[in-house]
Amino acid sequence: MTDHDTLFQKTQHAEDFTFDERVANVFDDMVSRSVPFYNEIQRLQSDLIVDFLPENSAVVCDFGCSTGTTLEHITQHPKCPSDIKLIGYDNSEAMLDKARAKLDKLISAQTVSLCIADLNNLQDLPTCNVAILNWTLQFVRPIDRESVLKTIFNALKPGGILLLSEKILSSDAVLNRLYIEHYLQYKTERGGYSDTENQRKREALENILIPYRLDENYTLLERAGFGRIDTYFRWFNFANMIAVKL
């Protein structure tokens, strides 16, 4: 069970956001209160993912898997093939510890494996049908994003997909400000965070989470080689994209 997120109630001074043990301990609570429609997105993703899995020998890689929530959701889908292999990658040992606890049965059954790995240095990736990057590319330095996507593109089988979820900016400054205001209001009213907590987290994420516009993400995906790119879900400053390796 994850603890209730009170991280930014306690923080006294501005510190950069990191996925350390303190964040890992509260992450499931934090993410479900901070990403609008988080659970619904997990459901939509599992539906889309099984559409692209072969009956036999399906492989799914989740980059920035955190506590393993997405991997667990996929295995619970009624159409998930029984011999599927899922691999979760993350560069935070604290997050992977939580994932190990959540997925212990699936790990023992060799359905799931977890790897400590930095997205900037992905090596020996298996050939996969589906790759997932949920709210993770936004933490990679902009200069490195294209090469991360190329590495993932190269690991995918033709006909395979990448699901890319990101916090995004609007190209229109007025709308962008409005979306952010509505997001902060959402976190207060629905997430139960105070204005102070929101402000502190915003400062902690500055220069750490660097959002791109939707069109910039599309360009990155195209440059990496993907075709048939679409946004299957959007909520103000959050977007969920699908990209196919044709």
Ligand SMILES: C[S@@+](CC[C@H](N)C(=O)[O-])C[C@H]1O[C@@H](n2cnc3c(N)ncnc32)[C@H](O)[C@@H]1O
């Ligand atoms: C917002 S969380 C992702 C949430 C998760 N995908 C989900 O759906 O619940 C971002 C994750 O990416 C990981 N991460 C950030 N930068 C990374 C990097 N360079 N390489 C690998 N993992 C990274 C963090 O440790 C964290 O677990």
Ligand SMILES: O=C(O)C(=O)C[C@]1(C(=O)O)C=C[C@H](O)C=C1
């Ligand atoms: O709380 C925010 O402002 C967020 O941006 C949420 C967000 C993300 O979108 O990646 C950032 C950090 C993690 O707590 C999980 C989600």
